[in-house]
Amino acid sequence: MATMSTRLATVTLPNPVLTASGCAAAGRELHQFFDVSQLGAVVTKSIMPRARSGRATPRMAETPSGMLNSIGLQGPGIESFIANDLAWLAEQGARAVVSIAGTHTDDYVLLARKLAGHPAVAMLEVNISCPNVESRGQVFACDAIASSRVIGAVRRAADPAQPVFAKLSPDVTDIVHIARACADAGADGFSLINTLLGIVIDTDTLAPALGGVSGGLSGPAIRPVAVRCVWQVHQAFPHLPILGMGGIRTGLDALQFILAGASAVSVGTAVFGDPSAPVRVLAELEAALDERGLASVRDAVGLAQRNQRARVSA
Amino acid sequence: MATMSTRLATVTLPNPVLTASGCAAAGRELHQFFDVSQLGAVVTKSIMPRARSGRATPRMAETPSGMLNSIGLQGPGIESFIANDLAWLAEQGARAVVSIAGTHTDDYVLLARKLAGHPAVAMLEVNISCPNVESRGQVFACDAIASSRVIGAVRRAADPAQPVFAKLSPDVTDIVHIARACADAGADGFSLINTLLGIVIDTDTLAPALGGVSGGLSGPAIRPVAVRCVWQVHQAFPHLPILGMGGIRTGLDALQFILAGASAVSVGTAVFGDPSAPVRVLAELEAALDERGLASVRDAVGLAQRNQRARVSA
Amino acid sequence: MTAVQLQAEILSVQRVGEYLQFTVVAPEIADGFQPGHFVAVAVGGAQSSMILRRAFALSGATPSDRFAGTVQFVVAAHGPGTQWLVGRTAGELLDIVGPLGNPFPTPSGATRAVLVGGGYGSAPLLPLAQVLLDNGSEVEFVLGAATAARLFGELAAKRMVGRVTVTTDDGSAGEKGLVTDVLPEAIERSSAEIVYACGPMAMLQAVGDIAGKHAIRAQVAVEESMACGIGVCMTCVLPVRAADGTSRFVRSCVDGPVFDALNVRWRDVGRLPGDLLGADAMGGH
Amino acid sequence: MTAVQLQAEILSVQRVGEYLQFTVVAPEIADGFQPGHFVAVAVGGAQSSMILRRAFALSGATPSDRFAGTVQFVVAAHGPGTQWLVGRTAGELLDIVGPLGNPFPTPSGATRAVLVGGGYGSAPLLPLAQVLLDNGSEVEFVLGAATAARLFGELAAKRMVGRVTVTTDDGSAGEKGLVTDVLPEAIERSSAEIVYACGPMAMLQAVGDIAGKHAIRAQVAVEESMACGIGVCMTCVLPVRAADGTSRFVRSCVDGPVFDALNVRWRDVGRLPGDLLGADAMGGH
Numbered sequence A, B: 001m002a003t004m005s006t007r008l009a010t011v012t013l014p015n016p017v018l019t020a021s022g023c024a025a026a027g028r029e030l031h032q033f034f035d036v037s038q039l040g041a042v043v044t045k046s047i048m049p050r051a052r053s054g055r056a057t058p059r060m061a062e063t064p065s066g067m068l069n070s071i072g073l074q075g076p077g078i079e080s081f082i083a084n085d086l087a088w089l090a091e092q093g094a095r096a097v098v099s100i101a102g103t104h105t106d107d108y109v110l111l112a113r114k115l116a117g118h119p120a121v122a123m124l125e126v127n128i129s130c131p132n133v134e135s136r137g138q139v140f141a142c143d144a145i146a147s148s149r150v151i152g153a154v155r156r157a158a159d160p161a162q163p164v165f166a167k168l169s170p171d172v173t174d175i176v177h178i179a180r181a182c183a184d185a186g187a188d189g190f191s192l193i194n195t196l197l198g199i200v201i202d203t204d205t206l207a208p209a210l211g212g213v214s215g216g217l218s219g220p221a222i223r224p225v226a227v228r229c230v231w232q233v234h235q236a237f238p239h240l241p242i243l244g245m246g247g248i249r250t251g252l253d254a255l256q257f258i259l260a261g262a263s264a265v266s267v268g269t270a271v272f273g274d275p276s277a278p279v280r281v282l283a284e285l286e287a288a289l290d291e292r293g294l295a296s297v298r299d300a301v302g303l304a305q306r307n308q309r310a311r312v313s314a
Numbered sequence C, D: 001m002t003a004v005q006l007q008a009e010i011l012s013v014q015r016v017g018e019y020l021q022f023t024v025v026a027p028e029i030a031d032g033f034q035p036g037h038f039v040a041v042a043v044g045g046a047q048s049s050m051i052l053r054r055a056f057a058l059s060g061a062t063p064s065d066r067f068a069g070t071v072q073f074v075v076a077a078h079g080p081g082t083q084w085l086v087g088r089t090a091g092e093l094l095d096i097v098g099p100l101g102n103p104f105p106t107p108s109g110a111t112r113a114v115l116v117g118g119g120y121g122s123a124p125l126l127p128l129a130q131v132l133l134d135n136g137s138e139v140e141f142v143l144g145a146a147t148a149a150r151l152f153g154e155l156a157a158k159r160m161v162g163r164v165t166v167t168t169d170d171g172s173a174g175e176k177g178l179v180t181d182v183l184p185e186a187i188e189r190s191s192a193e194i195v196y197a198c199g200p201m202a203m204l205q206a207v208g209d210i211a212g213k214h215a216i217r218a219q220v221a222v223e224e225s226m227a228c229g230i231g232v233c234m235t236c237v238l239p240v241r242a243a244d245g246t247s248r249f250v251r252s253c254v255d256g257p258v259f260d261a262l263n264v265r266w267r268d269v270g271r272l273p274g275d276l277l278g279a280d281a282m283g284g285h
């Protein structure tokens, strides 16, 4: 039986399968299908300082092997999140990766401070795919300087025991460039990838299907793009851990990410089609490692890159 | 019956459904399934000055609702293309949109010159998703300056009667920024979109599935990204025509692109699953326009943007 | 109520007008069933490009006894997912999650109720009527649809209660018109204390208005587009007023699908009203 | 030969060892059939996430007569597409394109031939044997597979020709070993003038080598991963030497799948040899 534990910077998780931010709320609803403490961790929906309504409906459209969403980060605000959601996760003995979001650098700093020292918080995931109010609404993750400013500020403000992962957007010309800016600013690792910007037109109403016009594309459709981002960032920063995500639905999908360079994976959209997907993916991944004679997750991380180098030099 | 003719800059096509570059060769093989002169035009595989072998195999991997390809622009070179392929298209009475590609600006200029005055050539599509040898292999389409240089040079070299369309890559932070550079350099319109960069890992060999490691993702999976790019570029340059593509499989898919702002569409990957897809899409599109009481393609171009503006201001 | 996910064998598929009624073996769902519950069904098989489940209100349940419990739901062929579903036959397995959502609240004692169903919206009202009747309540039905073929449950309703008023848009069955044309009379005639309704949003809003004018409550089951059905994605929200006067976007899958019509801000569905909790924080997005 | 696309009714599905043999109604394909042709089959239905067709060599055809013509092919369940296919039953429709590819070249007169099939690779060799026999040729078969259950066509072969040598990797049928262990003897014994083969790439290469050593030709049908099957996508290429000595990447779907083994640069499959036509232009990409 393969050793399933994995390390994300200074944190060791019992296994490499997590939920994805925004696809599992704070774990409570999924707990009726499986024990959330069995996962590597629960990645919570991005939280902001104050309560947010989110966007007008319709908020989703199904697309071929994917979906578009435009939730707009609906949430209760950090105080309620700590009092209710984080407390509940702590009670279950589950590990939380808390995703934080903001529209100013100050928002992120405030959130990191509030979460410092909380025993249930294994790690912070910094969702920088948010419009930066200080820069005419340009998304932080699309600008190396804005990304580095947020990540640097969070790293300084956060509990030193909590690794800080920068969650990057694939909608950039050069993801390695953005990753470098985050690494230089102190990111302990990367979460790859957030959704791709997309639009669906409703051919009945002859107008965009989503209330917010555009939305984020997720699901199996985007998997090859996600694996490519993981590959590129792992190639550039082999010593920084990656939490990979984007269209993972099976253990073999998860294995693709790990072979490309991810140390752990998040199962997102697949949960909507199969609420027990995360534990199923975990079981399938374990079996897949065993079948291939891979003794541990760690042995498999980035193996495809090593095999490719061997192939080219042969 | 809706009026199906459409204008792409100075050229009028009998209908708005075309093939996509690289997904129809030069039309000859599809001719056994339908008469290629029935299409708006045949968009030919990107041609380069000299014969090219293309990349090592495996060159493709199927992905959820999509595929990855890494052909590497295999082709016979411009002389053979004109003598054989273009001559054949002229014989059939088909209109050709000739896709040109290169690794130096000079390549593109040479190709545009060779194609000047050719009666079968309705238009040039400039595939700038190629590595620019003059700039350490960075893809032209990922750099506004390199894109503008190529498009400017092609526009000056090309037959003034042949519109020059810049085919853009979605793998950029701001596609409108690249489009603007091309428009300023004289592009008569845009082809949107080329494939997205992706990787698939083969979980049996534990190495990348493609010989070239990464490849281009196409098919229905990318449709929402393509519609978004069409929307953004049409919003920014409402007077420049767009040839839209990316995952079109049905007449309603084509209608989405037109409502978002495309004046015509290319059917690419769908041909592999259904060799008569282009004529089927054309028939379905015509029926869809009729059902919706849209009198012409022209009435539908960008209609979703006008409807959205009406919705917001209401 | 805890939801379960199971592979449910299709016991039978019956045509009812333009609809198909599915009966599937799902003991864990049947045993906890209350009217208003819905299920979420995976569509298209293992390699489907349709990654989301489709929601269907339960039109009935037979709890486990000598045989394993079964549940029923009614499917209207609409887009590709429901088109796939109506091609299934007895003996095949469906991947089902349920029971989902909050059931219709019913008084512990007897009441007088009018049940208003639009199209297949009558499906969850049939078992609801039974619960109310068992409580000693007086029940009457108002069923409407675009055409006769889109009516559902008329016969079953007639078998249960004395009064069933039918309307169709085209007059092909019952009175020509809308359910809301005949509802005021039904409320008055029966001195109804409550209205229950399920159907299109516009109908629910109108039903709520009419109930309001008669100073009675309307409990309505809404149908919002849902990605997960289990409360984790936040796609299915509606602007709803709480007891304290604050309005929020609430999830129709776990906080609904049944709401008191009075609390739903119907005119703001599809908008972002400025006074919603957290709307002020939306500047950025 | 012009290919057509049609909705072919499945007439029967028969289990043969680990394989399923499909017989489908496809008159336009049956009427033009020659051994070596293949078909491309759409998999997964209308909402499938699998957007590419799957290729299958035709194992036989019955041209239209009193009944509409049928074709046969043999499916090994492998990945999701073939797994879907083996779940189909008689009466269902398959979306099929064919006939595709170039058939095996056969001499106009009589010859002496050894036909070598690996696994389901024997499928296109059965109708080929018939054509050769009809020509007055002498034919013998060498059939191999990993295990007995993965052999295909042994009985049919035995019914047609006098000599059928069987090998399996595990010795579960015939001789333990590879087809290439027994091929030299078969060639010598029958004084063969030509070898025809279909099976895995490594086998085809080895068969070509053996034929070469015996100074005879080998016509082999390759199996490259294909996106379109009709010649428009350039995914299915192999490095092949032409008569003028120039090597090119040629499409195995329309320029093959049958090649003279001598011309295929087996060692360069999966590589980009520098002397290939146009390899010098690849600096950029």
Ligand SMILES: Cc1cc2nc3c(=O)[nH]c(=O)nc-3n(C[C@H](O)[C@H](O)[C@H](O)COP(=O)(O)OP(=O)(O)OC[C@H]3O[C@@H](n4cnc5c(N)ncnc54)[C@H](O)[C@@H]3O)c2cc1C
Pocket: A061, A062, C038, C052, C053, C054, C055, C056, C057, C058, C073, C074, C075, C076, C077, C078, C079, C080, C081, C082, C083, C120, C123, C222, C223, C224, C225, C226, C227, C257
């Ligand atoms: C709580 C609830 C109960 C329902 N009960 C029934 C029922 O008893 N009988 C019945 O026939 N239908 C019912 N519906 C509607 C049914 O879920 C949709 O008709 C169905 O999802 C459409 O799927 P499709 O594949 O046909 O359409 P598509 O257009 O392919 O659907 C695409 C996506 O949009 C969603 N969607 C599309 N139309 C609707 C809709 N009207 N409501 C909600 N989501 C939609 C789908 O779920 C899917 O995610 C109910 C919906 C909800 C939310």
Ligand SMILES: Cc1cc2nc3c(=O)[nH]c(=O)nc-3n(C[C@H](O)[C@H](O)[C@H](O)COP(=O)(O)OP(=O)(O)OC[C@H]3O[C@@H](n4cnc5c(N)ncnc54)[C@H](O)[C@@H]3O)c2cc1C
Pocket: B061, B062, D038, D052, D053, D054, D055, D056, D057, D058, D073, D074, D075, D076, D077, D078, D079, D080, D081, D082, D083, D120, D123, D222, D223, D224, D225, D226, D227, D257
């Ligand atoms: C000319 C030709 C003739 C063939 N004849 C037969 C036959 O008679 N019987 C039979 O069982 N199989 C045959 N094959 C192989 C068959 O096409 C593959 O096994 C099948 O495509 C695998 O599909 P899948 O969905 O099971 O696998 P997946 O892994 O899901 O396939 C993914 C993609 O890769 C391609 N692919 C995967 N494996 C192969 C392969 N071995 N060869 C070619 N493409 C592959 C698929 O076509 C598909 O596009 C033939 C292939 C070719 C090219």
Ligand SMILES: Cc1cc2nc3c(=O)[nH]c(=O)nc-3n(C[C@H](O)[C@H](O)[C@H](O)COP(=O)(O)O)c2cc1C
Pocket: A020, A021, A022, A023, A045, A046, A069, A071, A073, A099, A127, A167, A193, A194, A195, A216, A217, A218, A219, A220, A222, A245, A246, A247, A248, A266, A267, A268, A269, A270, C233
């Ligand atoms: C409905 C929905 C809501 C999401 N919300 C968030 C969020 O709040 N924060 C975030 O960082 N990512 C969010 N994401 C992105 C996912 O975490 C994930 O990065 C992306 O969906 C790709 O993974 P998947 O294909 O497995 O879903 C959301 C995705 C979906 C589908």
Ligand SMILES: Cc1cc2nc3c(=O)[nH]c(=O)nc-3n(C[C@H](O)[C@H](O)[C@H](O)COP(=O)(O)O)c2cc1C
Pocket: B020, B021, B022, B023, B045, B046, B069, B071, B073, B099, B127, B167, B193, B194, B195, B216, B217, B218, B219, B220, B222, B245, B246, B247, B248, B266, B267, B268, B269, B270, D233
């Ligand atoms: C096999 C293949 C080869 C392609 N070759 C080219 C090419 O030579 N030039 C080009 O501009 N685009 C090429 N493309 C991109 C298509 O023209 C099109 O932009 C893209 O595939 C999106 O459309 P689709 O999803 O309909 O295929 C190729 C795509 C595929 C799948």
Ligand code: FES
Pocket: C225, C226, C227, C228, C229, C230, C231, C232, C233, C234, C235, C236, C237, C251, C252, C253, C254
């Ligand atoms: S459908 Fe996901 S929260 Fe309601």
Ligand code: FES
Pocket: D225, D226, D227, D228, D229, D230, D231, D232, D233, D234, D235, D236, D237, D251, D252, D253, D254
């Ligand atoms: S498979 Fe497309 S060219 Fe051969």
